[in-house]
Amino acid sequence: MILTPEIVTIEIINAIFVVFATITFVISLRIVLLWENDSYSPLQYKLQLQSYLAATIIKFILYIKILLFIFFVYTLDNIATLLPGAMCGAGVVNATVYGTPLLFLKIINLYLFAYWIVLHNQDMHTKHQKYIRLKFILFIVVYFLFMSEIVLETLMFYNIDILKVVDCCGSIFKTTDGSYLSSILSISDAIMLKLFYALYGLMIVVFFFKNRYIFSILNLLFVIVALISLITFFGTYIYELPTHHCPFCLLQRDYNYIGYLLYILLFLGTFNGLVLGFIDFDINTQVKKYKFALFFNGIYIVIVSYYVMSYFLKNGVWL
Amino acid sequence: MIKLLNVSKRYDDIIALKDVTLQFNEGELIVLHGVSGSGKSSILSLIAAISKPTNGEVVVDGDTISMLPDHFASVYRRDNIGFIFQRYNLIPSLNVSENIIIPLIPLNLTQDEMMQKLEYVMKTFNIEHKRDVMVKKLSGGEQQRVAIARANVNNPKIILADEPTANLDKKLSLEFIEVIKELKSQNRTIVIATHDPLFFDLECVDRFVKLENGIVVS
Amino acid sequence: MKRFNFYLLEYAVSYIFRYKSKNLFVFTILTSLIFILGSVFFLAESIKNELHFSVDGVGDIIVQNTKAGMHTTLDDTVVEKILDMQGVSNVESRVWGYYNFSQNNIHFLLLGVDEFEVHNNPLIDKVLENVELNDSSMIVSSGIKKLLEKSYYDKYFNFILEDGSTVQVQIIALLNEIIDFEANDMIIMKKELAQKIFGFENTMVSDLIIKVGNPKEIPMVAYKIQEKFPNTQVLTKEDIVASYEHVFNYKSGIFLTLFIVGFLTFFMIVYDKASGLSSEEKKEIGILKALGWRIDDILQAKLYEGFLLSMGAYLLGIGIALAYVYLLGAPFLRELFIAPNALTQDFRFSFTLDYETLFLLFLLSVPIYIAATIVPSWRVATQDADEVMR
Secondary structure (H helix, E strand, O other): OOOOHHHHHHHHHHHHHHHHHHHHHHHHHHHHHHOOOOOOOHHHHHHHHHHHHHHHHHHHHHHHHHHHHHHHHHHHHHHHOOOOOOOOHHHHHHHOOOHHHHHHHHHHHHHHHHHHHHHHHHHHHOOOOOOHHHHHHHHHHHHHHHHHHHHHHHHHHHHOOOOOOOOOHHHHOOOOOOOHHHHHHOOOHHHHHHHHHHHHHHHHHHHHHOOHHHHHHHHHHHHHHHHHHHHHHHHHHHHOOOOOOOOOHHHOHHHOOHHHHHHHHHHHHHHHHHHHHHOOOOHHHHHHHHHHHHHHHHHHHHHHHHHHHHHHHHHOOOO | OEEEEEEEEEEOOEEEEEEEEEEEOOOOEEEEEOOOOOOHHHHHHHHOOOOOOOEEEEEEOOEEHHHOOHHHHHHHHHHHEEEEOOOOOOOOOOEHHHHHOHHHHHHOOOHHHHHHHHHHHHHHOOOHHHOOOEHHHOOHHHHHHHHHHHHHOOOOOEEEEEOOOOOOOHHHHHHHHHHHHHHHHOOOEEEEEEOOHHHOOOOOOOEEEEEEOOEEOO | OOOOOHHHHHHHHHHHHHOHHHHHHHHHHHHHHHHHHHHHHHHHHHHHHHHHHHHHOOOOEEEEEEEOOEEEOEEOOHHHHHHHOOOEEEEEEEEEEEEEEOOOOEEEEEEEEOOOOOOOOHHHHHHHHHOOOOOOEEEEOHHHHHHHHHOOOOOEEEEEOOOOOEEEEEEEEEHHHHOOOOOOOEEEEEHHHHHHHHOOOOOEEOEEEEEEOOHHHHHHHHHHHHHHOOOEEEEEHHHHHHHHHHHHHHHHHHHHHHHHHHHHHHHHHHHHHHHOOOHHHHHHHHHHHHOOOOHHHHHHHHHHHHHHHHHHHHHHHHHHHHHHHHHOOOOOOHHHHOOOOHHHHHOOOOOOOOHHHHHHHHHHHHHHHHHHHHHHHHHHHOOOHHHHHO
16 A cells, blocks of 8 residues: 555545535536426526536536646656566556556546537527537446546555566567557558558548548547557657657656657547537537647657657667 | 516525516617516626526527526526626726626636726726725715626626615716616617606617516506 | 537637636636645655665665664674675675764764775765864764854764763864765764764674666575675665655555545535536526537537636646745655654755656646536536526
């Protein structure tokens, strides 16, 4: 069991989240069950007002969650110095069985909360609030995912054993043992790269045809391919080491914290792309979202490609 | 054009309005008169979408404003209504210009746009020279001018005034009437709720509506 | 992206100043909490850093001898055997210990040096470049000099040996005039002299500092040494760092846990204060609504208000904490972390700004404050504007 001040801080804020999310959950249930758009009853009026509270809380949770996520990543790195064998966050994530699902859940929840807010903004623009029920059903689902995330996080912190040796990222991201991860990582670089750039090219094409569903799917594929290619290919050029495949070490000072920038860009780009598939925006907003997606994803591509090209130009060979 | 269709309004146990149907056309100056408690203020607050009717509908320019959710009602009010309250409802701890721009703050205007609107109403209603004075230090007449300026700062189509001359002497009341005449000449729809007899024989008034216990009587 | 609404921000600022008294109370409490917590963290960080620095000067592995589970001296014949091990690049044998200055019941740190040896701590080498020690001279730090002067020892000091006899040692230099480092107070003297004062045989040393050529091999070498000399305690640099970090985290953790109680109370106070609106405030909000402010607009103004207040308290709290720790040396608080010792009164912490700690303190102040104001702000924003009409 580990109790650094960072962990205590995270848990305090998690406690606040639990209280507020549960309040919002109750409000969501009431709205989903009792909302009547055209009624003038005092109950309807109350629900209307409570929906404001729910929206405010959800916005609050998202914004703090983003800060907390950055802090969480920072904390993982911090704990790594206390765990024998861990050199970066990857070791900590792997130290317990909860680490990896927690990370995935955190990322998914970020997307979901952001989606909720976009949906909410759309809803507020319509005179009859046509998304109201959808919004709150969505939140009910998100609530369970969010609570799971907090439980997993607490379990993880509780179960980290500072006496147990953990693997460092070198051995976690190896391509040679028989694990699931290694089989993904050993897909040939050439294929990954072709997919990576092709997806972006397709995105540009689809932008001209304005098919939002395909665009959205492309973004989903893109984020997956981008992450895999970052681990297997681009990361090695950032580290200038063909065997260093870790997605966490990018976040350290040694590499100018480039990891934060890359992940933020990837999130902003793919989120804007994904959300197009779920909400029917008016044409102006739609175009904006297309452009944001292409812009942020584009900069991501430029940066990772830059590392590769600059290595090649400096050294005359590929890794 | 303002329409009240079978509107009833009830506050707890008090029935303020009973099945009222009225129509006001654009550019008209209407005076609602009756003793206090007869429902005049309620009509004003319904037109301003500050309150919702217990029954019936309020339709303004084709939009059923009585059914609008709060955020739309507020936007409607902000864009279309200029309200002069009975006790002015100025914020005493702010100065004149700060009070006047209050309705504009949520609009996120540029500084130029803001200043332009502010200067215009301050000049029009002759309160420019007191722009930095705290409102609680102003005389009654000056406060009224601030209230009028504030009501007009966003160029609303509809002006509503609740007992505007209740706290004024005759001279200032007449000044107010001049202001109203000026506003009418700009083709605004003006509804005044009052029991001040000064209004009763004004030629510029298009309609008189008498209210008694929540029912239209004339 | 929409343009930022400065007028709304301005309104929020004016609102804070117009309804001062209620806000002042909360502001003061938050600032105080941040100040205390910040001081604790800054202090802990500083001490950790000092430790890192001093641990850095210590080689890669420390070997100490134990007898009956307690630290005892080592025979330096062991040095050869360890030097022979693969991977070991240097072994330094140290003689050091504490001399009990029984007049004041204070312990001096005595460090024995040998000018022919390679020292792991480059500062020692620097000292020896400038001063030549002989069998009866020593270099002292300023704190010790002051203490000796109090007991009327000016140019020398008489150490009392185990057998009761004394040996006079001249003070030939002051430590901080040679090197810049504000070291822990200590006395540097020749190894043989230190051994004499402690009553060591001349083959006995306090511990060994081992330098390993390839840092990756440190754990392996440490393991081998432990195997070969089972009675010794073999600690790698990482072990030491980790154990200190652990202690500090533990101590700061206790503080933090205590503060959870503090913050809970704080939360309740803020909630209460934010909910209790004066009639003037209620009227103002009602007027805003009547003039066309949406619930969202009012909530946003309230958010700005909360953010400004908590941010202000945070910055002020941090500022005072920084001044308290780095300018004043954290009187009273330091007693909790460093054992009170007359020698460390003048100890000044070197300024280190740890962004992670600042981030942590931020997370403990601003989000919590805003969370406490969410429900009250909502209540305020959704009150009926109708009331304003009456």
